[in-house]
Amino acid sequence: xxxxxxxxxxxxxxxxxxxxxxxxxxxxxxxxxxxxxxxxxxxxxxxxxxxxxxxxxxxxxxxxxxxxxxxxxxxxxxxxxxxxxxxxxxxxxxxxxxxxxxxxxxxxxxxxxxxxxxxxxxxxxxxxxxxxxxxxxxxxxxxxxxxxxxxxxxxxxxxxxxxxxxxxxxxxxxx
Amino acid sequence: xxxxxxxxxxxxxxxxxxxxxxxxxxxxxxxxxxxxxxxxxxxxxxxxxxxxxxxxxxxxxxxxxxxxxxxxxxxxxxxxxxxxxxxxxxxxxxxxxxxxxxxxxxxxxxxxxxxxxxxxxxxxxxxxxxxxxxxxxxxxxxxxxxxxxxxxxxxxxxxxxxxxxxxxxxxxxxxxxxxxxxxxxxxxxxxxxxxxxxxxxxxxxxxxxxxxxxxxxxxxxxxxxxxxxxxxxxxxxxxxxxxxxxxxxxxxxxxxxxxxxxxxxxxxxxxxxxxxxxxxx
Ligand SMILES: Cc1cc2nc3c(=O)[nH]c(=O)nc-3n(C[C@@H](O)[C@H](O)[C@H](O)COP(=O)(O)OP(=O)(O)OC[C@H]3O[C@@H](n4cnc5c(N)ncnc54)[C@H](O)[C@@H]3O)c2cc1C
Ligand code: FES
Ligand code: FES
Numbered sequence: 072x073x074x075x076x077x078x079x080x081x082x083x084x085x086x087x088x089x090x091x092x093x094x095x096x097x098x099x100x101x102x103x104x105x106x107x108x109x110x111x112x113x114x115x116x117x118x119x120x121x122x123x124x125x126x127x128x129x130x131x132x133x134x135x136x137x138x139x140x141x142x143x144x145x146x147x148x149x150x151x152x153x154x155x156x157x158x159x160x161x162x163x164x165x166x167x168x169x170x171x172x173x174x175x176x177x178x179x180x181x182x183x184x185x186x187x188x189x190x191x192x193x194x195x196x197x198x199x200x201x202x203x204x205x206x207x208x209x210x211x212x213x214x215x216x217x218x219x220x221x222x223x224x225x226x227x228x229x230x231x232x233x234x235x236x237x238x239x240x241x242x243x244x245x246x
Numbered sequence: 247x248x249x250x251x252x253x254x255x256x257x258x259x260x261x262x263x264x265x266x267x268x269x270x271x272x273x274x275x276x277x278x279x280x281x282x283x284x285x286x287x288x289x290x291x292x293x294x295x296x297x298x299x300x301x302x303x304x305x306x307x308x309x310x311x312x313x314x315x316x317x318x319x320x321x322x323x324x325x326x327x328x329x330x331x332x333x334x335x336x337x338x339x340x341x342x343x344x345x346x347x348x349x350x351x352x353x354x355x356x357x358x359x360x361x362x363x364x365x366x367x368x369x370x371x372x373x374x375x376x377x378x379x380x381x382x383x384x385x386x387x388x389x390x391x392x393x394x395x396x397x398x399x400x401x402x403x404x405x406x407x408x409x410x411x412x413x414x415x416x417x418x419x420x421x422x423x424x425x426x427x428x429x430x431x432x433x434x435x436x437x438x439x440x441x442x443x444x445x446x447x448x449x450x451x452x453x454x455x456x457x458x459x460x461x462x463x464x465x466x467x468x469x470x471x472x473x474x475x476x477x478x479x480x481x482x483x484x485x486x487x488x489x490x491x492x493x494x495x496x497x498x499x500x501x502x503x504x505x506x507x508x509x510x511x512x513x514x515x516x517x518x519x520x521x522x523x524x525x526x527x
Contacts, residue, residue: 072302076251076295097254097297100288119247120285124351133325133354139284140355143254144301187351208438209349 074143084145086111087155095142102126104142105152113153113182117211124210127183128152134187134209153182156189165189168227174219180212188224198228249287252294256302260413263298264387268411270296276413279323281348281356282364306415311336315380315418324353324361324371337419339378339446342430343370349438359414362399365406368440368460370432372400375417376465377446377457383416384408391415400464426450429514431507435494442495443503447511454512461500462487472512480508 074080074097083092086109093108100119105111105128117125119138126137129151156163162170165188175181184207191198191206203224207217257263267274273295277283286292300306300320307321309330316336318327324347327333327340334341347353347361347370361371362382375382375396382399385391386409399407408414422428432444444459454476457467466487470479484504489497 072254072256074254076253080254096251098249098251098287100248100284103248119288121281121352124349127351130355134351135355136281136351138288139280139352141254141280141284143256144280144299191350205345205437206350208436209351 080143082142082146084147085149087151093142097141097143099142100138101128101140101142101145102137104145105137105150108142111152111154115179115182117179122211123180123183124187125180125183127186127210129186129190132190132193134190151186151189153185156185164230165192165223165227168223169220172219172223172226174215174223176215180210180215184210184212184220188220188227192224192228192231196228196232198225200225247288247290249284250290250293252287253296254299255296256299258302258304260303260306260385260415261387261389263300263303263413264385264411266296266298267413268387270298271410274298276300276363278320278360278363279356281352282360282366300413311421315420317416317418318358319416320357320359320414322358324348324356324358325350327358328353336421337374337378338422339374339428339430339448340371340419342428343374343432343444343446346370346430346432346434346437346441346444352438359417362417363406363408363414365400365402365404365464366440367403367462367464368442368444369465370441370444370459371417372396373444373446373457373459373465374430375419376400376467377448377455378420379467380420381418382407382414383418384412385415386412393418396465397467402463423448423450429511431511433503433507443500443507445504445507445511449512456483456508456511458483458487458504461489461504470512476509476512477505480505483508 079094081092082095091109095104102116105114114128115125117123121136121139127134128137131149156166169175203221255266275294277297277299306319308319309322310317328344361369380396381393383391383393394407427449429447432441434441441460446457448455452472454470454472459465468483484501489500491497
């Protein structure tokens with residue numbers, strides 16, 4: 072592939088389960104492409120140099136900073152943003168836990184933090200507080216602080232663990 | 247800020263990547279994980295005319311355990327190496343040091359070779375490579391490859407022995423030697439920040455190889471005899487690195503950290519768990 076600097080390139084990716092396309096210049100950051108071209112403004116942009124984590128999205132499942140990625144690099148990838156979380160039944164379990172534990176105020180940092188927490192919870196079923204704090208160290212929250220977030224993540228980890236009943240038991244329950 | 251405009255090229259082979267590098271000369275930059283370079287582009291500290299993305303080169307994506315080293319291809323992210331099942335046994339120093347590289351989210355995209363190529367004097371991976379006596383493998387557009395020892399590769403702040411048309415294809419970390427112990431300590435303002443001082447040690451029965459990051463213009467590794475009291479040797483080492491004051495710490499504080507952490511590290515220091523706890527700060 073060779074794209075000229077002034078060329079607008081068609082980029083197609085899977086955003087929250089749906090195929091979407093739009094146009095981007097080589098230098099267009101992924102966060103700007105999502106917001107301005109695809110209209111997915113749930114993802115926020117803070118520092119634009121990788122420090123604050125506000126722009127975090129999942130790229131093929133991995134929490135990544137969308138200000139440190141080009142739109143053209145997302146071609147063909149699976150992207151998940153904060154818009155993927157709430158379903159028809161309302162807020163997701165993690166979003167509800169954030170509300171319950173007062174883990175946000177202005178919410179500017181929250182969209183990115185939720186995406187990191189989702190990947191983390193997929194990978195670490197039974198996390199320690201230290202592990203949660205380590206994962207959150209990749210995000211800056213300037214108005215709420217982290218205690219509520221830590222509690223929300225631990226809370227969700229616990230309820231998700233309890234909900235995953237081993238197969239044999241599940242059968243018995245069904246009977 | 248937004249990057250200045252550049253052409254974007256995604257070669258599908260190493261040869262093609264090197265050819266493009268050669269063609270564009272100083273106007274081109276390679277991009278791997280982008281976790282260092284994108285910030286530099288966004289702030290317009292660099293304004294290359296061409297960006298050459300190595301993500302499309304398939305055969306760079308491997309971790310291979312060979313006779314005496316672990317080979318990590320240029321497509322491998324830091325997260326993937328950390329998740330490699332035999333890491334703690336194959337190269338224990340990496341298993342200890344890598345959780346200190348940035349954050350979960352930056353390790354998801356940042357590559358192992360990209361960190362070596364970037365050659366930040368405070369970075370953990372260059373320090374590990376220098377302390378273990380590892381090698382960097384480079385390839386040029388004629389398909390010729392050469393291997394460079396870590397001590398010759400790192401030449402100063404963000405400066406390496408890589409030639410303009412060369413791609414780093416692989417880094418090689420020597421496997422753990424039986425009987426040797428591997429230890430790592432770091433002090434940073436917050437976890438995930440670059441190190442103020444990072445120390446890595448290989449401890450054998452009669453000698454200690456101590457690597458220091460964050461102080462000199464590159465990672466430095468020295469051999470110390472394993473005396474009962476290493477204080478004098480550590481003091482001499484601390485003074486020899488040309489420590490300077492900067493926004494994060496004074497030179498005197500850096501020297502003190504080398505003396506104190508060095509002593510702890512050689513003596514066996516606090517456990518990994520205490521270490522992990524300390525870094526939650
Ligand atoms: C918030 C934050 C915190 C961080 N903290 C740390 C930290 O504590 N410790 C640390 O070590 N790093 C840290 N980093 C940087 C680290 O994440 C990067 O991954 C690493 O420095 C570069 O790897 P990369 O793959 O992202 O390379 P890129 O950013 O893509 O490239 C970096 C440089 O290397 C060159 N390059 C890359 N690959 C090759 C190759 N195969 N051959 C030749 N040249 C190549 C590029 O041209 C460029 O000049 C941090 C980054 C962020 C955003
Ligand atoms: S906006 Fe991307 S990390 Fe701050
Ligand atoms: S909730 Fe306001 S910055 Fe985090």
